[in-house]
Amino acid sequence: MTNCQVPAALIHQIEQELDEDEKEMMLFLCRDFIPDLPTADLRELLGALNERGKLSRLGLSELLYRVKRFDLLKRSLRTQKAAVEADLARYPRLVSDYRVLMVELNEQLDKKEVNSLIFLLKDYVPRMKMAKDKSFLAVAIDLEKQNMVAPTELELIEECLQNIHRIDLKKKIQKYKQEALMAPSSAQPMYINALQASLPNLTLVDPPYSSGVWNMNKEHPLNGQHAIQKSSGPFQCVCCRISTYTFASYSAKLMGQGSKGPLPWVPDDRYRMQSQPLGICLIIDCIGNDTDMLEETFQEVGYEVHCYKYLSVEAMNQTLHEASKLQKHKDCDSFICILISRGSSQSIFCTDQPFPGFSLDRVKQFFTADSCPSLLGKPKLFFIQSYIVTATNHEPTSLLEIDGDEQKINTNAKRTWNCIPKAADIFWSQCKVDVSTLERSPTSSSFYLHCLAEILRNPQKRKLSLLDIHIELNRRVYDQNKFCHPTQHYSLLLWHTLRKKLFLSPS
Template sequence: MAVPEQFQLHAINEIAEALSSNERSRLFYLCESLDTDHSVACMKEMLRSKVTHHQNAHLFLAQLMFCLGRLDILRKVCKVSRDDLERTRQMVPSFRVLMAELSEELDTGDLDNVKFLLTCKLSREKLEKSKSFLDIIVELEKLDSVSPERLDVVEECLRNIGRIDLVKKLTTYKNSARAPEQQRNLSLQQPRRISHVTQERCMGVSPRLGACVQPRSESGPDCYKFNTNPRGHCVIIDCVGNDGEKLEQTFKALHFSVDLHQYLSSDEVFSALNMILDKMEQLRNDSFVCCIISRGTESQLLGTDSTGYGFSINEVRRLFNANRCPSLAGKPKLFFIQRYNVPKLSLHPRMNPDDEHLETDGCDGAVTAAIPMDADVFWSHCWTDERQLEEEEHSSVYVNALTNALRKAQNRKIKIDDIQMEVNNVVFEHSRSNPQANYHLDVKHTLRRDLYLQ
């Protein structure tokens, strides 16, 4: 039965007044509107344009409320029950429904990590203006980097920040969207036989990991060159004294030259890093690894000092960017940091802590325009409370998971991001089982190719 237009207009007015600013932004996206003014007045105008001319206007409006999770509006304003609505044909584009759902699932930390991963695709200004995942998706859609058929960028971001639950949602959508097309094509194709082994190799399935691992191409353009002897240089700074030797053994087994420094003060850490920086200019290895184990705060590491200057976590990364260390331009730079959190102190940082995100613009002539200054970085930062150190013979869950995953990966040709995914799983499971001894992870990268540590 047709719903009177006057009722539709009344419903639109009530809905626009009842929605929050965040809900209005999501509704504009669901309605495929590019309008940047998400005010109540603009919302009413947009809905009048989109809804009143729709063939099933009332049900379309009800579906929009269902997508927002506003069941109260669905019942009181639209006069439609959830059961009735679930029996109707989907009128809101499923791709946009999915993106809106993913946006609601991502917290502030996840959003910051996604922004970090996209510093090579979107300008700093656009990333700073993006207040939600949907804002980022809109910018990517404008670049034609994301669409219902192009979801690789979204999947890679979700995988790299450890949100495998959302990757599964994305995979379900892709499979459901692909099924009708495959069914249409099936009748047009001649039947052919593909062995189980060939299928497994083509899809890159690793039965032992249960994850997607692309077969390695030794000389392919999508892989970093990694065949010098030694493979690269690894510096390990262990200011706690528990796990540095474990890391040293692991990276030596991976054919890295290794410098292990233990029980350094902040001043000594600063000196050691600068000595390594000078040393890197003389080496011509294929990669660089920096591992640090120390007490610290969110932005500073302390060394063995309980108070004092400390040194900026972000500056550690910037010391070895392509601008300060041209010999590492275009080569992978890996950072693994285990921080034991201490209460916030009135620290006077030796180096000014900069923005949390990697800068990919603004590099000077020391770096070629083709390679952003902070490209080719893999950043894995784990922290837990310093009370963990009070345990007898304490050993970091994160470092143990990392060294175990690296050793297992040595003969299995696994990419660094899949190695990190295995670490994430161990750390998350430990934290779930031991809420009193939580570990937290911040993983992000600007790698431009696949990296295999072999």
């Protein structure tokens, strides 16, 4: 299939056959191709594409296929829907999956739903001109200009779709994200931000995460408790190639801040750890002995730390839910969750409920890719200190019932630990010690967490990969066990599904 020019008469004929909605869709599909042509005229756009050798009959067929004008495929291009589908599977595509997705959403939203989306967006972009009669594609273009929507930034759209009860469309976005993660970047046409497209001679390669400035130093109450949020500084965005303008000056005008220049190259076998902060570190301490030490440690490492103490089961559920929905995740390279509580091997008890407690597997599920798409492809680290309380201490039973309970607990344990590695990019470190250790010394720090903090605050140790850090942690904990009574031994379990090497330092 050659990229021969399309006759102007054919372009004119097709443009005459399209209605206004179809023209709008086609213009949106073509936004990435000629950023220096700020026009709303489809014929002029197609003509310019044709003159520059960017429009072939195959490309024109794809555009008609995307707007579902199968009659014009047959009448004007002498081809069929099935033939175009076969060509799209064999040859490079003209239109990116992102723009195809947005057009599909546009087709499945009625005017009432679009108006509801516009109303909801006032919470995020109050100064944006949101005319009531705008189409979804026009709204998408406005959000692109604000750098709030892009191929890798669709959480805002997802949240709005959730609020108008279009879960089917939210799932469509999540499917797109899953497929995009697996596809090589070279398989997608270049994306041009709508604001970039309005600036002549400015060509930008879209960065993997959006830029933004955080100034978080707030304290939020939650069921009588407090969550402390702190930021370690602004997040710098990066661009790969610029003509005429330099990105530093462009970014300074756009964001009101300077640029430190391009971030260093990251090897394919390493997770990207360059954002500022590196991510959110969520600390939930239902014992109360380790919060300050951990907060100071992970701030030093480069995380924005959110601390909660003495949560009930209801507050635990609310806290995890809200943490999983934070918009900041999309700008960060990782996430950490630290839990400290009495519990069993499979659950934590919080402050108001012993057995069965709050399932640890449920904790993990809040942050897997299907529940938290903003963390898709990013490492999610869990460090859990469990002070083990046996069921027999709380639930008097007969010998027969104890046997039954024991079998049930073993079965649940096997099921729980088997399911932990199923989600990608999870690092799950759990330390168990008998609750009697805590009862003997109610104000003492967890030896496991104390060692973890000590290693991470050592600049040389922090240069190790996370797996090597955990090996060092294992060594220290098990050396300590040699001097303790068996009932005071710490037991460590590590499960992970990391796909790359992870270093808790910029790389």
